[in-house]
Amino acid sequence: MKHVNMVVIGSGPAGQKAAIQAAKLGKSVILIEKNNIIGGACIHTGTIPSKALRESVLQLTGIHQSTLNNHNPVNKSDITLDDLIFRCHQVIRTEIDVIREHMQRNGVEMIWGEAHFKDQHTIDVVRPSACETIEADHIVIASGTTPARPSTITFDNERVLDSDSFLRLPALPKSIIIVGGGVIGTEYACMMAALGIRVVLVEARPMLLEFADSEIIEALQYRMRAMGVTLRLNERVDDIRVLPDGLVQATMQSGKHIRADSLLYCIGRQGATAKMDLDKVGLTPDSRGRLKVNEHYQTEIPHIYAVGDVIGFPALASTSMEQGRLASCHAYGEPTCSIPELFPVGIYSIPEISMVGKTEAALTDEGIPYEAGVAQYREIARGQLLGDEGGMLKLLIHEQTRQILGVHAIGTGATELIHIGQAVMALKGTVDYFINNVFNYPTLAECYKVAALNGSNKLRLLQSSPTSLETPKLKIVGA
Numbered sequence: 001m002k003h004v005n006m007v008v009i010g011s012g013p014a015g016q017k018a019a020i021q022a023a024k025l026g027k028s029v030i031l032i033e034k035n036n037i038i039g040g041a042c043i044h045t046g047t048i049p050s051k052a053l054r055e056s057v058l059q060l061t062g063i064h065q066s067t068l069n070n071h072n073p074v075n076k077s078d079i080t081l082d083d084l085i086f087r088c089h090q091v092i093r094t095e096i097d098v099i100r101e102h103m104q105r106n107g108v109e110m111i112w113g114e115a116h117f118k119d120q121h122t123i124d125v126v127r128p129s130a131c132e133t134i135e136a137d138h139i140v141i142a143s144g145t146t147p148a149r150p151s152t153i154t155f156d157n158e159r160v161l162d163s164d165s166f167l168r169l170p171a172l173p174k175s176i177i178i179v180g181g182g183v184i185g186t187e188y189a190c191m192m193a194a195l196g197i198r199v200v201l202v203e204a205r206p207m208l209l210e211f212a213d214s215e216i217i218e219a220l221q222y223r224m225r226a227m228g229v230t231l232r233l234n235e236r237v238d239d240i241r242v243l244p245d246g247l248v249q250a251t252m253q254s255g256k257h258i259r260a261d262s263l264l265y266c267i268g269r270q271g272a273t274a275k276m277d278l279d280k281v282g283l284t285p286d287s288r289g290r291l292k293v294n295e296h297y298q299t300e301i302p303h304i305y306a307v308g309d310v311i312g313f314p315a316l317a318s319t320s321m322e323q324g325r326l327a328s329c330h331a332y333g334e335p336t337c338s339i340p341e342l343f344p345v346g347i348y349s350i351p352e353i354s355m356v357g358k359t360e361a362a363l364t365d366e367g368i369p370y371e372a373g374v375a376q377y378r379e380i381a382r383g384q385l386l387g388d389e390g391g392m393l394k395l396l397i398h399e400q401t402r403q404i405l406g407v408h409a410i411g412t413g414a415t416e417l418i419h420i421g422q423a424v425m426a427l428k429g430t431v432d433y434f435i436n437n438v439f440n441y442p443t444l445a446e447c448y449k450v451a452a453l454n455g456s457n458k459l460r461l462l463q464s465s466p467t468s469l470e471t472p473k474l475k476i477v478g479a
Helices: 013-024 040-044 047-061 063-069 081-105 183-194 214-227 317-331 360-365 381-386 414-426 431-436 446-464
Strands: 002-009 029-033 109-112 114-119 122-127 130-141 145-147 175-179 198-203 229-233 237-242 248-252 257-260 262-265 269-271 304-306 345-347 353-357 370-376 392-398 404-410
Touching: 002 013, 002 317, 013 029, 013 040, 013 081, 013 130, 013 317, 029 130, 040 047, 040 081, 047 063, 047 081, 047 183, 109 122, 130 317, 175 183, 175 248, 175 257, 183 198, 183 214, 183 229, 183 345, 198 257, 214 229, 214 353, 214 360, 214 392, 214 404, 248 262, 304 317, 345 414, 353 414, 360 370, 360 404, 370 446, 392 414, 392 431, 392 446, 404 414, 414 446, 431 446
Parallel strands: 002 029, 002 130, 029 109, 130 304, 175 198, 175 262, 198 229
Antiparallel strands: 114 122, 122 130, 145 269, 237 248, 248 257, 345 353, 353 404, 370 392, 392 404
């Protein structure tokens, strides 16, 4: 039996960073991956393929140029799935090489096979022809998730698809129904619409991406409709079936029927924990296979940690990486300073959106007085140069302290732009930083100054207004 300081289960972003951090602290580390290739869902079916696909869509359709030049020079019907996937494969191969190099450089040992808990410190790694037992002082579960596949739906991976099987389609459909208006469903709906595919997006809630700022999402929904996406909000799917003519039919609870060439089911993901024998160590996942952890990412068993998508929201590659690093630091007493409440969120819709900090709805619920400062891309020279007149950046500012409470953006470069606000918020900065700072011209970063001036002017008007609701009495001269 082999003994090491730490075993990490799963080689996605969370597992990679947990393993490397422990190795950098001088610990012996084994990383277990059930597939025969490193990277997890992030590299092979999730973040990297979908973002590479999006970049290919933007480049091949010339969607930004069409906005700038008021015409589209590309015949979208000529774009094939092979055109889109080619770039994905290039990026995936490069990312795999980079990750493998990082593991080798830091002395992390890789073992291929399924991890099964034998007891609280021992894991059997099962392969088709062998089984290896490893004992560890600390264990990090970073097994990720898989697309949820309800038993009531028959997935044939040709007409009825999940986000994994969609990437293996032989050809693009002419029309598609997307069930689920979360991050994955919204991103794919935008990509397909940009390619000229008829898209119907069904979402049970009254708005897409309800965790985000409502004004930003309203703007996104407007842009999606302008691209040709039909949004069926407040609608639930009761039945999905393939008709004799090959079309897929989705029947709503309201009685509506929607038909298309394909259907992409994107409601939820399931924690990849079912085959780990967690019952042998006293861990019980929830109904969606996710594990509960404390603020240090420890499960109920202190030396067993869980990080990444397997613990649920926000389930982003960026946050997963940080969770893995923090878990290893905590396991070995390494001091850290992280601000989880300022983890940024980036959604690669078309246009992309991003946020950090509180939303207007959250501030209202918490009774925190605030004012919003807004900058429109059409006011910014760089926005005009990019041909993006629909972008927007919004600062949420505390009425009394002038501290920045939240930053929300939609438009070209939103996921990059958000980090300026994140840094200022982490340093407890106020709106005055943006007012007094100088930004390169022309850049999108100027949005911060415009939004800060807009918000500051509103605060000045608010503070100069009479606090009493009574009508001021007129003083009559000579009375």
